[in-house]
Amino acid sequence: MRAAVYDHYSHDLSGLTVREVPEPKVFPGSVLIEVRAAGVNPVDWKLMAGYLDGLIDAQFPVIPGWDVAGVVVGVGFDTPEFAVGDEVMAYARKDVLGAGTFAERVAVPVHAVTRKPASLSWEQAGGLPLAGGTALRTIDSLGELGGKTLLVHGAAGGVGALAVQIAVNRGARVIGTASAANHDYLRTLGAAPVQYGLGLAHRVMDLAGGPVDAVADFVGGQLETTLAVLREGGSHASIADGTVTEHGGHHLWVRPDGSQTARLADLAEKGLLHVEIAQTFPLDGVADAFRASQSGHTRGKLIIVP
Template identity: 50%
Template sequence: MQAVALTEFGEPEVLSLQELDDPLVGPDTVLVEVRAAGVNPVDYMIRRGYLQGAYPHHMPLIPGWDVAGVVRAAGPAVTGYRPGDEVVGYVRKDHVQNGTYADMVAAPVRTLAHKSRSLDFERAAGIPLAGLTAVQTLHAAGAGRGDIVLVHAASGGVGHLAVQIATAMGASRVIGTASEGNHEFLRELGAEPLTYGERLPERLAELVGGEGKVDVALDFVGGQALADSPSIVRSPERHVSVMDPDTVLSQGGRYVFVHPDSQQLTWLGELADNGQLRVEVQQTFPLEQAAAAHRVLEDGHVRGKLVLTPA
C-alpha cells in the first residue's frame, strides 16, 4: 500500500509517501480502503514525538486517527460490516504506528460506524476525533437542556462541531469565542460570537447579563482561555478542557482525552443526516501533500477541518 510515514520525529519534512506492506486483518478488524483521512493537531504532536510518554511508537510510523472509506475485507469475527459498506472511524489503537494517512487501514470494529448518508467522504472524515471530542466534553460537563454553553475556539475543528452538538442536546444559548473574521460563520452555526482575548470574562458578562456566568465552558485551546474558565462558569466541575490536565484538574474542572465510541459516531452521523450537523472543511490535500497540511494546521486559525485524500 501507499502511505505517508515518518522514520524520525521532527518538522513536516519528515513525512514522505512510501510503499509499505498491506495491513493485517485481524479477527475483529476490517480492512478499509481510505477515501479521506482527517488531519488533527494530535497528528503533528505525534510527528514531533510529544506522545512518546503516553503510547508505544514504532517506525515507520503512519500518522492519522480519522478515516472515511469503504470496507474491502472483514475478519471472521466481524458481523456488523461487510465488503462495500461505507464507514467512518476514529482508529486510535494501543500503539502508534499504523494510522490513516494511507490508501488502506486495518480498523478494529470498536472504532467504526457506518458513514452518514448525507456526507461525502471528505466531510465524513472530519467527524470522528473532533465530533467525539465535542460529545465527550459536553457529557463530562453534564450539558443538557436549558444550559448556556460557552465554547472556546468555536470556529476550529472541534469547536464548530461542539457548537452544533450543544444545540442538538438542548442548550438554550451557545456562545463561541473566535476572531472577528469568523463571527458570521459562528452565527450560521447558531452560536453567539464573542471575540477571544483580553477581558473575556467582563465582555462575556455584558453579553449574558445577570451574574455574568455560563453553565458550561468547553476549552479546546488552552492558555488564557483555560485560565479564564473557572471565573465564567457557575460550577467549577462543569468546565472541561482537552488541553492541560494538571491545570484543569487543579481548578476543579474535568479533563477529557477522547476515546473511540461506535454508538456516539453513529449518533453524530444521524445528526448530519437530520441537518443538525454541518462539517466545515477548509481545505483538502492529496495524500502526498500531508506535510503541507501539517504546516497549515500548525500555523493556526483553521476554520473547521483539513482533510487528506489518497489518489
C-alpha cells in the first residue's frame, strides 16, 4: 500500500516521501481501516522533528498521523465489536511511533475505535478525534461550568474552537482570544471574542465584568494572564504549559479512548459540535500540510485524504 513515511528524525520536511510499504497486520483485538480521511495535528510534525523522543519510541520508517476515519476492511481475532463495512473513526495513537494513519490502510486497537455518525463527512470525522478529545478532556477537568465565565486562550484554533462549543453547550459564558480576523467566527460559535496580545488581562476583566471562573489554555505562554484574570478558587488547565500544575492547574494529554470519541460523535450527531475544515491534501501533500500547520494561522482542520 502507499503511505507517507520518514526514515529518521528531521526538521527538514523534504525527508517525507510517499512510497509502497507492507500491508498492516491485523493483530488480535484490532480492526483494519481503509483510510478515507486523517487529520493533521501539530504533534505530527513535532514527532518528526524528534521533540517527543523522550516520551515515545520510534520504529523507522515512521508513517505519521494519529487521527483516522474510514471503513473497516478486516477484523482481528476476538473483535466482535465491528464488522467489515462499518464506518468508523479513531484517535489511533499507539505505544510506539511507527504505523500511523497517513496511509491507505491502518490497523487500530479496537478500544480506540467508535462508529462514525452519518452527519459527519469523512473529512470532519477524520479531523475530530484528537483535537476533540483534547478539548473534551480539558473542559471536563474544569468542573461544572453552567452559568460560569470561561476564558479560552487560542479559541479559534483546531482544539480551541471545539472547546468553545463544548463549553457553550454546558451553559458557560465563553470569552475567547483570537486575532481580529477570527472574531466573527468566534461569535458564530457562541463566544465573546477578545484580541490577544499586550493588555489582554485588562480587556478580559472589562469584558467579563471582573475575574473569570475558569481558563483553558490551548497555546501556551499564557500563565501570567491566566493567574491575573482567574478568581480565587477558580480552575484552569493547559495542554501546552506544564508549569500550570505549580499553580493549581491541570496539564493535560489525551489518550486513545473510543468511548471518549463516541461522546464527541454524539455531540456532532446532535448538531452541537461542528468541525471546520480548512484544507485537504493528498498523500503527496503531507509536507505542505505540515507547513500549513507550522504557520500557526490555520482556522479549522487540515486533512489528509489518501
